[in-house]
Amino acid sequence: MPIWERPEPQPRAAPVPLSREKITAAAIRLADAHGLESLSIRKIAKELGVGPMRLYDYVANRSELLDLMVDVVYARIADADRHSEWRATVLAIAHATREAALDHEWFADLLGGRPHLGPHALAVGEANAAALNRAPGVHGIDDVQRALGAINSFIIGAVRREVTERRTARSTGTDMAAFQRSLGPYLTRMLETGRYPTVARLVIDGAHLDAAETFDRNLIVVVDGIAGRRQADAP
Amino acid sequence: MPIWERPEPQPRAAPVPLSREKITAAAIRLADAHGLESLSIRKIAKELGVGPMRLYDYVANRSELLDLMVDVVYARIADADRHSEWRATVLAIAHATREAALDHEWFADLLGGRPHLGPHALAVGEANAAALNRAPGVHGIDDVQRALGAINSFIIGAVRREVTERRTARSTGTDMAAFQRSLGPYLTRMLETGRYPTVARLVIDGAHLDAAETFDRNLIVVVDGIAGRRQADAP
DNA sequence: TATTTGTGAATACGTCGTACGGCAGAGATG
DNA sequence: CATCTCTGCCGTACGACGTATTCACAAATA
Numbered sequence: 178m179p180i181w182e183r184p185e186p187q188p189r190a191a192p193v194p195l196s197r198e199k200i201t202a203a204a205i206r207l208a209d210a211h212g213l214e215s216l217s218i219r220k221i222a223k224e225l226g227v228g229p230m231r232l233y234d235y236v237a238n239r240s241e242l243l244d245l246m247v248d249v250v251y252a253r254i255a256d257a258d259r260h261s262e263w264r265a266t267v268l269a270i271a272h273a274t275r276e277a278a279l280d281h282e283w284f285a286d287l288l289g290g291r292p293h294l295g296p297h298a299l300a301v302g303e304a305n306a307a308a309l310n311r312a313p314g315v316h317g318i319d320d321v322q323r324a325l326g327a328i329n330s331f332i333i334g335a336v337r338r339e340v341t342e343r344r345t346a347r348s349t350g351t352d353m354a355a356f357q358r359s360l361g362p363y364l365t366r367m368l369e370t371g372r373y374p375t376v377a378r379l380v381i382d383g384a385h386l387d388a389a390e391t392f393d394r395n396l397i398v399v400v401d402g403i404a405g406r407r408q409a410d411a412p
Numbered sequence: 413m414p415i416w417e418r419p420e421p422q423p424r425a426a427p428v429p430l431s432r433e434k435i436t437a438a439a440i441r442l443a444d445a446h447g448l449e450s451l452s453i454r455k456i457a458k459e460l461g462v463g464p465m466r467l468y469d470y471v472a473n474r475s476e477l478l479d480l481m482v483d484v485v486y487a488r489i490a491d492a493d494r495h496s497e498w499r500a501t502v503l504a505i506a507h508a509t510r511e512a513a514l515d516h517e518w519f520a521d522l523l524g525g526r527p528h529l530g531p532h533a534l535a536v537g538e539a540n541a542a543a544l545n546r547a548p549g550v551h552g553i554d555d556v557q558r559a560l561g562a563i564n565s566f567i568i569g570a571v572r573r574e575v576t577e578r579r580t581a582r583s584t585g586t587d588m589a590a591f592q593r594s595l596g597p598y599l600t601r602m603l604e605t606g607r608y609p610t611v612a613r614l615v616i617d618g619a620h621l622d623a624a625e626t627f628d629r630n631l632i633v634v635v636d637g638i639a640g641r642r643q644a645d646a647p
Numbered sequence: 648t649a650t651t652t653g654t655g656a657a658t659a660c661g662t663c664g665t666a667c668g669g670c671a672g673a674g675a676t677g
Numbered sequence: 678c679a680t681c682t683c684t685g686c687c688g689t690a691c692g693a694c695g696t697a698t699t700c701a702c703a704a705a706t707a
Contacts, residue, residue: 231687
């Protein structure tokens with residue numbers, strides 16, 4: 178471009194004050210709207226009206242940004258009511274985690290996939306571990322470790338499953354007709370081979386269970402099995 | 413480029429007979445070696461000595477290829493010993509899933525993140541559901557659905573957690589010194605604030621638990637809690 | 648032999664994360 | 678006051694990615 182056509186250099190645009198918080202908030206907004214897969218540094222920068230490279234003054238790389246996003250969600254989970262009763266605390270954290278993941282489905286994609294070491298994630302872990310430490314069948318740090326592992330495993334898996342299920346339901350449509358049209362030839366044919374009779378029954382008339390209630394019932398079984406009843410069961 | 417410098421066209425190289433199986437096998441090889449993140453269509457093609465676009469004659473897109481890879485792993489899980497006893501079957505499937513994920517860590521990344529509808533995944537689901545259907549406290553298809561959900565949730569979460577843990581251990585080094593050097597300033601400082609006393613104890617002297625044994629013990633609690641003892645507990 | 652057809656290879660496009668180089672303004676120095 | 682350095686800031690650039698499209702050529706047909 179010849180210099181006389183070159184755009185008049187703007188008098189140093191009023192600097193948009195950037196910060197890790199603003200960047201993280203914008204990233205969460207975009208991830209909520211369009212999913213993790215389509216979340217890119219460039220789009221976040223565009224959302225903030227800034228060149229892509231500006232973000233690297235505040236964030237080392239994409240994966241660090243994901244860590245920041247995750248910890249923001251943990252902050253919300255940490256706000257779950259703290260009860261003095263250990264069981265109520267554990268259940269509250271689990272429910273808060275599930276609800277956070279339903280609000281921010283990308284959170285489920287990240288759950289369990291990286292160590293959660295942000296300050297708020299640590300706070301949630303601390304509250305959970307301290308509660309379990311006060312539970313009746315849990316003696317010593319090893320028991321706490323196992324109990325925490327079992328409960329977190331269940332939460333991670335359950336939340337992931339529910340989110341994936343909800344996604345496929347959204348993309349295929351809820352009713353059976355749309356379902357057969359979408360997974361159509363393939364899955365229907367598969368189930369009609371007769372090789373998967375139990376799965377077929379599950380698919381056909383097992384779709385009506387309430388997700389929240391299922392989560393709650395299974396969670397209680399895990400929590401009481403791991404921490405509550407162990408001692409009570411013993412003679 | 414002038415035509416006389418143009419490379420002599422090779423006499424149409426002997427066609428490498430390609431197939432979905434060969435492509436999937438190569439993809440698994442690469443994913444085992446370098447992880448999912450660095451697995452690309454182009455690298456798989458190079459591994460097979462073929463142009464990238466050739467793969468699209470056998471596979472619709474990258475995500476379909478991932479589905480194929482996942483189902484190959486399920487084939488191996490489906491080979492887990494089938495026992496007539498429902499409990500032995502459920503435990504065998506769980507252990508086989510864990511071991512497969514430890515051999516193919518990328519499998520853990522995909523676990524729970526997409527619906528598993530390949531023929532072998534369905535076979536595993538069928539075996540699991542049929543076994544639970546024979547379990548004593550499980551009555552009706554709804555109970556099967558809940559029980560299967562609980563167990564699968566636990567497996568997914570536990571496996572993901574174990575794989576991530578193993579990865580960070582690998583990247584930081586196992587011993588405490590290397591650990592503090594790597595997460596160093598940050599995590600150490602965090603734990604020293606005194607805000608996370610229970611977590612600190614877990615980190616400091618909770619590292620010695622055997623992963624396989626922990627998985628097994630927690631799994632048994634979940635399985636028996638969900639399917640076995642429910643009825644026995646009732647009056 | 649002339650023409651059509653089908654198929655594997657190559658090129659092309661838009662997007663990604665991020666390394667780098669240069670430039671404007673502020674402060675320091677003669 | 679003149680000049681020089683230094684510090685952010687920003688645009689540009691690069692290599693890799695998934696994949697649509699185009700192209701060249703061997704085999705098949707007329």
